Amino acid sequence: MSEFIMNNKNIPTIPFILLGFILCAVGGAAVVMTLVNGHEAMYGVTRDVPWGLLISTYAYFVIISTGIAFIGGLAHAFGFEKYALISKRIVVLAVVILLAGFTQILMEVGSPLKMIYMMISPNFKAPIFWMGLFYGIELVILAFELFLVFRKKSSHWIAALTGFLALFVGVLATSNLGYVFGSLSAKAWYHGIYFSVFLVVSGVTAGAGVLVLVHYIVYKGRVPAGISDSLTSLGKLMGGGIGVMSFLYLWKMISSISTSPGDAQVAAQALISGAMSINFWAGEILLAVVIPLLLIMTAKGRVGNIALAGFVFLIGLFFTRYDFVIAGQLPLVKEGFIGSVQLASYKPSMAEWLIYLFGFGVFFLLYFSAEKFLNLETEHH
């Protein structure tokens, strides 16, 4: 199948590039200050809560990236032609969002230069080693896919294989990221296979949301009929994904609350009725589930509604990521042996918020520069 889609030269890129510049400048200042003053002086993470906003943002970005790559894999390797019509933007978005995620992890770890030791003296038992390896390979695969989609002529067979590898390695990377948390038996909220599954599903769901939203923006609301069907199909994928996520989350909550007494229960209570309840009800439930589902169900093929659903869902999903990372650390491990129940507290510092914005700045700057200077319309497949 092949379909020519009119080249869209009238893309509103400049405001987004400017926004990207501003966020990169402000966030970049925080990056420099953190490199000079050190994490201890600049970050709000503590001995009790060693993983904070930046780990959450890292997970947010890289899981969306692999979700987008998953959709690209469906297009190239499994013949979902509707998605193939937007394959250039799929690959560019996956690469840019992955890079945005890498900015966060580089600023989160204490000594990123020492990551060379992951190659010199790797610990094959450590899930975080595999996570790093898989995301590294994913970047290489996506870079090759990028090369392929911009080539005038490329073998369909190679494109299919590359798409499949991006999907496969992306799922491995994301499920392994879930296992970085899931392997920690000291943290009952994280422990188990739940997050390995949940993160993959939420990544594909978010990937669909990003693709619809970005296309709606670049076409300024007037999406050509050729790709309107693709976006409507992505809307259905997003709706289904939110449904599966809600189902998984419901059982996670039920199993955590009924695990009494235990740290998983304490974490769940902190979300439902404790310190993080506003995040949970307003962010995770309203923005990530209720509003997007309502918008998708009432869309009736209107891409605008689906794009809005994607936008709201992407905001809500950030709360889901943040809450999951933080809630798991709130029950203090030492409380287990001194016999009292106190919760840790964590509040991101200003520097952490600015570096968080830096990640978004990198995304806006790189992606809309690509829109500005490259032709991201998929002309044939």
Added chain:
Amino acid sequence: MERRLFIKGLGAITLITALPFTDALALDGYHHVDPVRDGRPKKKHNYAMVIVQNRCIGCKACELSCKKTWNLSEKPENYRTKVMYIGKAQSFNYRRSWMPVLCNQCDNPPCVSVCPTSASYKREEDGIILVDPKKCIGCKTCMAGCPYDARYYDERIHSVDKCTFCQPRLEKGLEPACVENCLMGARVFGDLNDPESDVSKLLRKAMSYHVLKPEEGTKCNVFYTTRT
């Protein structure tokens, strides 16, 4: 006569049923740390510490000596060992209100298995867990994975730091600083492979003892007792 026989029979059955659990009841404490019987790796030395909780008066000399010996940062949360206070509401026994904590030098250490660069490692010869600051990337997974809150990130060395049982002092034939400076003898250190060491004798003599969070299956080498 029949009733007597019944009671005797009941007693015999109770004894037979209870026999397999006598080890779990810690009547013979040393068996709990037998490297063969509970699947611990064999080591040249099996260094361990016994905390006699009812001897601890909460003076925190151990905390201070540790900080001084290893020149730890002033930041309160940067400690290798800490004396935790167990509120009186939880205990009517004043002498049980203090709980010194430190790295348990686990024989099945979760911190080592999650370290991506092998910066955290367990010495085969004596089971002490160390961190190589040169390799530590500061991902803090070991901190999140430790069930005992035994680790912290030291910005000055750009690495996670933890108790080492004062390994450099051991090599000089000295005891750990916290043990040497404990006013009440609440911390006892030694080699479990040596039946005549203080820890072996203490565990043999103790009416009961326990490790922290045994459900984690970490096989700790720090033991707590109040009944010596």
